[in-house]
Amino acid sequence: MSKARSAPVRAAFIHLALIAYTLVALFPVFLTLVNSFKSRSAIFSQPMALPTPSTFSLIGYQTVLSQGNFVGYFQNSLIVTVASIALVLLFGAMAAFALSEYRFRGNTLMGLYLALGIMIPIRLGTVAILQGMVAAGLVNTLTSLILVYTAQGLPLAIFILSEFMRTVSDDLKSAGRIDGLSEYAIFFRLVLPLVRPAMATVAVFTMIPIWNDLWFPLILAPGEGTKTVTLGAQMFIGQFVTNWNAVLSALSLAILPVMVLYVIFSRQLIRGITSGAVK
Amino acid sequence: MSDTEITDIETVPVKRPIRWHIAVFLAPAFLVYTAVMILPLIETLRLSLFNIVEGQLAFVGFNNFKTLFGDPRLSADFWNALRNNVVFFIIHMLVQNPVGIAIAAMLSLPGLRFAAFYRSAIFVPTLLSFVIVGFIWKLILSPIWGIAPSLMDLVGLKWAFAPWLGKAETALIAVSLISVWQYVGIPMMLIYAALLNIPDEVLEAAECDGITGWSQFWKIKLPLILPSIGIVSVLTFVGNFNAFDLIYTVQGALAGPNGSTDILGTLLYRTFFGFQNQMGDRSMGATIAAVMFLIILAGVALYLFVIQRRMRRYQF
Numbered sequence: 001m002s003k004a005r006s007a008p009v010r011a012a013f014i015h016l017a018l019i020a021y022t023l024v025a026l027f028p029v030f031l032t033l034v035n036s037f038k039s040r041s042a043i044f045s046q047p048m049a050l051p052t053p054s055t056f057s058l059i060g061y062q063t064v065l066s067q068g069n070f071v072g073y074f075q076n077s078l079i080v081t082v083a084s085i086a087l088v089l090l091f092g093a094m095a096a097f098a099l100s101e102y103r104f105r106g107n108t109l110m111g112l113y114l115a116l117g118i119m120i121p122i123r124l125g126t127v128a129i130l131q132g133m134v135a136a137g138l139v140n141t142l143t144s145l146i147l148v149y150t151a152q153g154l155p156l157a158i159f160i161l162s163e164f165m166r167t168v169s170d171d172l173k174s175a176g177r178i179d180g181l182s183e184y185a186i187f188f189r190l191v192l193p194l195v196r197p198a199m200a201t202v203a204v205f206t207m208i209p210i211w212n213d214l215w216f217p218l219i220l221a222p223g224e225g226t227k228t229v230t231l232g233a234q235m236f237i238g239q240f241v242t243n244w245n246a247v248l249s250a251l252s253l254a255i256l257p258v259m260v261l262y263v264i265f266s267r268q269l270i271r272g273i274t275s276g277a278v279k
Numbered sequence: 280m281s282d283t284e285i286t287d288i289e290t291v292p293v294k295r296p297i298r299w300h301i302a303v304f305l306a307p308a309f310l311v312y313t314a315v316m317i318l319p320l321i322e323t324l325r326l327s328l329f330n331i332v333e334g335q336l337a338f339v340g341f342n343n344f345k346t347l348f349g350d351p352r353l354s355a356d357f358w359n360a361l362r363n364n365v366v367f368f369i370i371h372m373l374v375q376n377p378v379g380i381a382i383a384a385m386l387s388l389p390g391l392r393f394a395a396f397y398r399s400a401i402f403v404p405t406l407l408s409f410v411i412v413g414f415i416w417k418l419i420l421s422p423i424w425g426i427a428p429s430l431m432d433l434v435g436l437k438w439a440f441a442p443w444l445g446k447a448e449t450a451l452i453a454v455s456l457i458s459v460w461q462y463v464g465i466p467m468m469l470i471y472a473a474l475l476n477i478p479d480e481v482l483e484a485a486e487c488d489g490i491t492g493w494s495q496f497w498k499i500k501l502p503l504i505l506p507s508i509g510i511v512s513v514l515t516f517v518g519n520f521n522a523f524d525l526i527y528t529v530q531g532a533l534a535g536p537n538g539s540t541d542i543l544g545t546l547l548y549r550t551f552f553g554f555q556n557q558m559g560d561r562s563m564g565a566t567i568a569a570v571m572f573l574i575i576l577a578g579v580a581l582y583l584f585v586i587q588r589r590m591r592r593y594q595f
Contacts, residue, residue, distance in 0.1 A: 010492075014385050015393075021382060022400045024460070028415040029403065031426065047426050091308040098304035110305065117316055119513075119579045121521040123544075124572045125319035127326060127551055127565045132319060151315035154308050183300040212408035214524045219552065234410045234528060247418075251411050258406050266399050 029255065036060055036248040043244055060245030061253075064236070067246070069224070070253060073232035080142050080228060081210050084149035088206050089199055091150070092157030097187050099158070100165040101173075111162070117155030122148065123215055133220055140223040148216050153206040160205075164198035165191060200268045211258065229254055324572065326565035343566040353563070357570075359538055360546040363451055367542055368519040370455035371462070376511055378459070379466025380504075384496055386467075387474035398471070405464035413528030416457045420444050444529065447539040454540050458525050462518070466511045473507035474500060506590055513582040520574050523548060543571050 034050055035043050042055035049055070064070060099111050122129075129148060130139075138144040168191055176186045192199075217231040227235070233254045240246040330339045347357050382401060386394050404412065419426045420443055428440040443453040477500060485491070485499045523544030526534050532554045534541035549557060551564025 011391075014388065014391065018382070018385055018393075018397045021378075022397055025401045025404055025463075028412075028419060029407070031419065032411075032415050044424065047424060047429075087311075091311060094304040095308035098301050102298065102301050104298070104301055110309075113317075114308065114312060117312065119517055120320070120572070120575065121517065122316050122320075123521055123523070124568045124575075125316060125323050126547075127561055127568055128319035128322035129315065131322070131561075132315075147311065147315050151312050154312050158308060183298075184303075187304070208406055212406075212524075214409055214527065215548075230408045230410050233408075237410070237414055244418075244424075247414065251414055254411050255407065258408070259403075262399075262403070262406055266402075 032248055032251050032255065036245070036252040040245055043248070057245070060243075060247075060249030063240070063243065063246040064249045064253060067240070068232065068236045068250065069227075070229070070232065070236075070250075072225070073227050073229045074257070076142060076226055077211060077228040077230070080145045080149065081207055083142075083146045084153060084210055085203050085206050087146065087150040088153035088157050089203060092154050092202065093161050093192060093195070093199065094187070095154070096158045096161035096165055097191060100162040101191075114158050115155055117152070118159060122152045126215070126219060130219055138220075140221050140226050142221065142226055144220045145216055145226075145228070148220065149206075149210045149213075153210070156205060157202045160202050161195060161198055164195045168194050197268075200265070204265050204268055207261070229257070320572070323565045323568050326562060327569035330562040343562055344570070347563065347566050347570065356538070356541065356546060357567070360541045360543050363540065364520055364522075364542040366451055367455050367458070367522065368516060370452065371459055371515050371519055372512065374456065375459040375463055376466045376508070376515065379463050379511070380470050380508070382463070382467045383470035383474055384500070386471055398467075401467060402464035404461045407461065409461075409524035409528050412457065412461050413525055416460075417444065417529055420453065445536060447536045450530065450536055450539045454526060454529055457529065458522070461525070462515075465514065469507055469511055470504055473504040477503050506587075509582065509586055509590060513579060516578040516582075517575055520571060520578070543567065543574075547571065 031047070035047060037051040037057065038055045039057035039059065042049070042051070042057075046055070051057075095114065099107060099114075133139050133144045138147075172190055173186055176190050181189070212230055213228075214230050214234060217226075217228045221227070222231065233250050236250050237247050240250075327343055328338060328340060329336050330343055331337075332339065346353055348354055382397075385391070386398055418424055422428065422440075422442045428437055431437050431440050441449065443449040481499065481503075482495070485495050490498055520543060522542060526540055526542055526545050527548070530536075530540045532545060532549055534545045547564060547567045548554075550560055550567055553559030
């Protein structure tokens, strides 16, 4: 009897705890978005209120759009992220296919070598990476960032994709070989379409750290023409630190693309994690 | 493809052509990974053994490390950064991972409504960039804006408010907790996945034996998710000893106040790149990177060869 009575009470406590933590997680984001639409005096007098017609103001966004080159930064981030993901997926899938499909000498060794980068952060090689990029004349180019992020994303991509490729049926590939398909055709036309869900998971995992990275843009491409959104927002906020309208609007603009992508991909991301892609 | 002469006859009894396609599939990933990641890493480790002697780059053995550990000017910074980094890691292990496990345990209870909503919402901070997280919290904790004091006033704790980020005694804890806030989503997701993988039969058997609720979590579920907790711990370790961005956005490259939030990542940045009056020093930068590499390697090796081996895994 006592159990039947305590179950709803227990459920209520659990919901209370989860709601409390959800508020903790979302409150700062909410605060930023709400206040970016308010006038300066309202930001300070009623920080927690929603904007009303009398306190509504877009002055912060006007400052950001007229002072900062956010369209350019956004474009740079987009180019770097998309190009890196494309290269990680293509090269990663090819290597994963070779490792999971063929038996050759050094297979395990190659797999371990490529997996090293999952645990060892690429950042530790920064000193020599910068030196190399200077020597190759790639400093302050988006190419340098794309190369670094491709190398950074490959280990985990190869690891996840080769797990998935092992599950593709051998019969299908044998049938393809009997029909005279080349190994390249088997990879591009039979295997790749079958691992598309895994590719989407890898794309999301690769994207977040690239989009949010501050270290490599700061060191390899700090020039005005190659700034990414993350670095651009950081610099902009540094300059306008006392202009709260502008700071809050810049933050909101930086949150926006990530949130849009999250809404689109969240199911993919969560399915990828919960299906055990990252064991 | 007709070039069969090179094939090793001893291991391949039937003469087979060299399978060039394997090389073609592996080459792009191998080349980019080796050229941009592995070689620079090795080169950085090598550079840590060199320094400028009389205007020339010369091999100096472990002198850079001796300077880093013992030189009165540099070593104080280094030991300070290392100590702060250890504290940073301990706070993550004590707060981030237990909170993540607790949330995951609640989310995975069968029949919980809105679980998908909670899960997505709690994961949001993990996706935000450090710039956003850093500045939002700087604003919230700022005594000028007064969000934090007025919120604390609601629960009668206004007296406890202090400008935590600005005081040397509390700044490191405050920054660590901001980082915890951002990253709770990762242990939550990984532990949640592990909890979902526990078969229902095991839990039903436990219920038949009268083990439910709290004791079920401690006696049945926790032992089963220990391998995932191990992975979460090693990910936390690697992430923490490699951290830089959040400190940089919240406290700047000097990791103030008075170096109280300086960790190895920010020390590496200042040493290698130079900051204000300090000149950039490539060799000492490489030395700090080498020390970070060794620390991370030691942590990962400890996990792979000691913890993971001893951990019992259950096959269902």
